[in-house]
Amino acid sequence: MSFPPLENPNFEGYQVTRQMWLEYYNSHEGTFYARKKCNGCYDDHRFVVWAVAVAAQAIVDGARIYPELKPLIDPAIQIFQRYKNKQIKGYSAAENSGNDRDIYYDDDAQVASAIITAYEVTGDKKYLDQGRELVRFLMSGWNNNPNAKTRGGVHWHVSKNYLNACTTAEVAKACLQISKFLPQEAGTYIEFAANCIDWQIQVLQDPGDKLIRDGVSDNDTKINDVKWTYNVGATLSAAAHLYFVTRDQKWKQIAEDLANAGINRGVFFYDRDYDDSKRYWRDPSYFNQLLIEGLADYLLFVGEEVPRDLVERIHEEIQRHLIMFYEFMKDPKDGMYIQSFEPHNTYKEVYDTKYKKHFGDRKGWGLKGEDKDDKGNPAKCLMGYGAAARVFFQGARVVPHIDPYQF
Template identity: 30%
Template sequence: MKLWIVLLATFQIVNGLNYKETFDSLVESIWSDFWYDDKSSWSSNNKCVDKFNYPVVWDQAVAGRAITEHLDQDKIRSVVNNLKDYLNSDGWFSSSTAKDNDVYIDDNAQVLWVLVDAYQFIGDVECLNIATKLMSNIKGQQIQGGGVRWNLNGDYVASISTSEAALAAVRLYQVNNDQSLIDFATSQMDWLFDNLQDPSDGLIYDGKVLSTGNIDKGKLVYSVGTMVSTLSYLSSLTGDSKYYYKALDLLNSALNPKGAFYNSDGTWNNPLKYSHLLFMGISDLITVYTASNKVQSSQYQKFISEMEFQANHIFENLQIDTNNYVDNTKVFKDSGNYCNGKPVTGLMDNVSAAQIYYAMSRVA
């Protein structure tokens, strides 16, 4: 049985909150509220609105991964088939069902994660074949020396497209043992640290414009999260602990309460659609590359405590109604976005919350 399946069996109860049960309950509600059987597709709108709308492929990918983590074979097959509605003739997943060249590399990397999970769990060889072709496409968007373009043949190299492409590579390596994928992932990590790390706080800038060399100095948690995940896999797969220590340093920078990612009340200031990748990064560090000494164990307990604080804040304050999540409850309430007395939330906020509870269920 695959490690990621075994890990899902663990769960943690903190302050009465069972993360595994919370995750399972939320996924079932998401399926009930956003999946249309007659369309064989997700909708970005809650069914109560009765206005079907195809989500962008990014939302599809995050929702798809929540389903693969839920381990329901029929649902996995359904979401994989739905993803194919975005697959164009060049092997890319377009942003919409137009199947055109409106392609974002980071979105495609997330789709690849879903395909690898689906292959591991249901053994669908077509998933592996599509993922292999997609990885070849992604590698073709690497600039000289490392770094991956944000959109197809674009002028911007983003930290998120680079880190998510690297994570896609190590995830695919797990099922095909292609050494070139490890080489690709390590070159992306090297490029990020060499070109986009802020020496003042250790965090990662958003990206670089190729034509001018200008750096966008914005910082978001998702780049850190996917880098930590990738470095954790590289440590485990290569046996080289330097990647682990890079991940540890990066994570300590991200979790500085006086740093870029914190509100004054100690909560993270990024939206759910970004934050869930930091939760996943921490859980990958703890579960993929497991510590064996007390110093690391103590450090991990600090990480877990921080995750618990953030997750419980989300459960208590961003849950507008049972199994309905929004990033800003005040803005949502003022908008009057209700249907038959129930709040109408979006697909992405809910599947991101599900990913957060899944990450928590792994760090028992």
């Protein structure tokens, strides 16, 4: 099967979202259900809450643009209740009877974002109530241990000492999202978000390349130096939003530094085995979608104050990655996506026909473990579908239309 060049990223996101629903939503079970075990399943058929959050966010993102997706919002958001700990109001990694404590604050921040966006799109107050309750729980994850070697930051898990970049930024992002709809409480959420991003910059930002390092334990001072795209993206979203609501120039500068870092082809998360013109984000789609969202949020919240050359470079980089993702990671048989963003870790026929043409034989063909089944064949999953849809929906905020191109 051959596909025409990518023209309308929003429509591509719609197609993926629609197929995701047909493939994974089981109306009898009232949840997303895998017909065959795949990445993101915690047993043979059910998905961890992180995968559900990405899928639900794709649905509400799409429903902003395509009203025919709105009927899917309520059953998708309702799935989260199967994961909820009714005592502490957080959402466990797995479906449970209401008292499981395997709860990750970063997963729950993505759940909160999906629920709050559902309120934005539908106006249904029950989502606002659910979002508020969950954001209040998220704020309880702040590290206020007076004996901690590293103070501040939001914990990764309710029972672990690790302070995550993604958790801290995503909680800040959720606080800022809900502040818009609760004006009497807005100051509390904005102040908490500001503390999160202050901590992120002071403790985890590399002063050299401006990327955000992964995290640190509260009982240590040694920072995990791994730098993922989504840590930059989520921090950028929050910093830009903070500038929008406070007009404090500090946040604008932080956001500009992060935006420049996110599209700097010489930094850690680009594949630098190639010449500059062919470098790409090598993280998986479920991380890269948050960097794309961060760049789009930056352009939205900072607006006309973004330097003109930076606007153009962000547009170019997002368009380039949308085209690459579409051309290399789209299944020639059914048009859906695996999670890889690396053009050599793709379908064999795509590697043989496209990779070699554009990149030569610099890297050998292979599939990442999360993109293949137990027999080594390509395998897709709920997370991959949701992340792919979000890559296109978020990318379309910056690049709504792509002119004809040769590939």
